[in-house]
Amino acid sequence: MQFKDVIGQTHIKEKLVQMVQHNRLSHALLFLGKEGSGGLSLAMAFAQYVVCEKVNGKSTPQEAGPSLFEEEPTSSTPHSQVQTDSCGVCPSCIKAQKLIHPDIHFSYPVITKKSGEKPVSTDFITEWREFASLYTYGNVYDWLQSINAENKQGNITAAECNEIIRKLNLKSFESEYKTLIMWMPEFLGKEGNKLLKLIEEPPPNTLFIFVAENESEILQTILSRTQLVKITPLSNLEVEAALELRSGANIEKAHQVAALAEGNYREALQLLQHAEADWHSLLREWLNAILKTGPAAQVKWIEEISKQGRENQKQFLKYFTHLLEQAVRARSFQSISENQGPELDFAQRLNKLCSIPQQEAIINELDKASYYIERNANSKMLFHALSIKLYHIISNNSLILVN
Incomplete structure (x- = not known):
């Protein structure tokens, strides 16, 4: 992967390039960013940049660039010669793009295949290559589902730490540098302390990301x-531009999805996948069932929503949260355009139905419900409880929702 394949993050790309070009690269970097912001994409692009033969000067003697960890040369590289991205065509780049470069190692949460085994990342390297190529902006839930983890908890194990120590103490095979990309170190328990000495005193030309x-x-x-x-x-x-260029979304749909995704490209792809779902009608039915038509309608609606997958349920709750945020914003404007569309119309109705404190309370309950859905909560019980909570928050001003 090249920097040009990473969505946005122009400033960080420039910073990483400068670290290399000016010999200010730390041997241990932490790429910290929220889900869907592109941390893994940046790490893979940077690792490819480090091993690129044109960047490190192996392609021709005249193009020899500075070493990552040596003293900075007295004469700086002319601006016209600065390689701001990996070339993408040298043998090292081709191997890095296929995730088969022998000097770029990956570590990630894995599960035990058989009882008593001590799993390591390389047990799942084939699945990882497919996942990291197709779902670069995916989260750990996506990864664990791709290896059929079901309800198992992923971990970066003590055996994996021992394997990392072994691999990084070997000489590099092709590149001057050995790179370890550890994705989701949050899954590294106390056994991670095994790596401290290696991180503090790494072998020469070793890079941790x-x-x-x-x-x-x-x-x-x-x-x-x-x-x-x-x-x-x-x-x-x-996000909007990426949806149009990479997923072929039309301008209007990309604009709507980008507003809902809030900077999370993984979320944007999920929303685009379910863009045809009629969340608007489903929400109207739910609120009318809670506030007007009674328990029988609620049971029927809950049966319907419980048949949806967890991702669909999360997207629905996110859509409701988005409308409530729209409602809060709509209070700030004295006049609304006549051509305001169904979302703003519904937002105005929510404003007549709920005060700002009530809307904040609902958003809080929706966030908690999404959290429990991610952790395999029983959907029928969850939406029954959520319906009761919303009824008590909103009270009985139900006629506002009826056209």
Whole structure:
């Protein structure tokens, strides 16, 4: 993967290139960014940049560039000669793109295939190559589902730590540098302390790249030994452009999905996949069942929503949250365009139905429901409980929702 294949993050790409070109690269980096912001994509693109033969000067003697970990040369590289991306065509780049470069190693959460086994990442390398090529912006749930983990908890095990130590103490095969990309170090328990000596005193020309989403869940002993590279969420315009160019979405649909995704490209792809679902009608039916038509209608609606998959249920709750946020924004405008569309019309109805504190309470309940859905909560029980909570929050002003 090249930097040009990574959505947005222009400033971070430039920073990473400068680290290499000016010999300021730390041997242990932490790429920290929320889900869908492109941390894994950046890590793979950067690893390819490091091994690229044109970047490190192996393609021709005249093009020899600076070493990553040596003293900075007295004469800086002319701007016209600075390689700001890997070439994509040299043998090293081709191997890196296929995730088969012998000096780029990957570590990620895995599961035990058989009782008593001590799983390591290479047990799932074929599945990883497919996942990292097709779902670069996927999350750990997507990965575990792709290896049929079902309800098993993924881990980066002590056996994996021992394997990392073994691999990184070997000489590099082709490149001058050995790189380890550890995706989701949050799944590294106390056994991660095995890596501390290696991180503190690595073999020459060894680069660690940790790709994480939640800083608070990373071992502090590892966190303190890394240089932070903070990855910001994508802008709506960047998500919108990516949906149009990469997924063939039309301009209107890409604009709507980007607004809902809030900088999370993985979420945007999920929303686009379910874009034909009529969340608007489903939400109207639910609120009328809660506030007007009674328990029988609620049971019927809950039966319907419980047949949807977990991703569909999460997208529906996210859509409701989006409408409530629209409702809060609509209160700030004295006049609304006549051509406001169904979403703003519904948002105005929600404003007549609920005060801002009520809307905040509903959003809080929807967020908690999404959290429990991710953790395999029983959907019927969850939506029954959620319906009761919404009834008590909103009270009985139900006629507002009827056309």
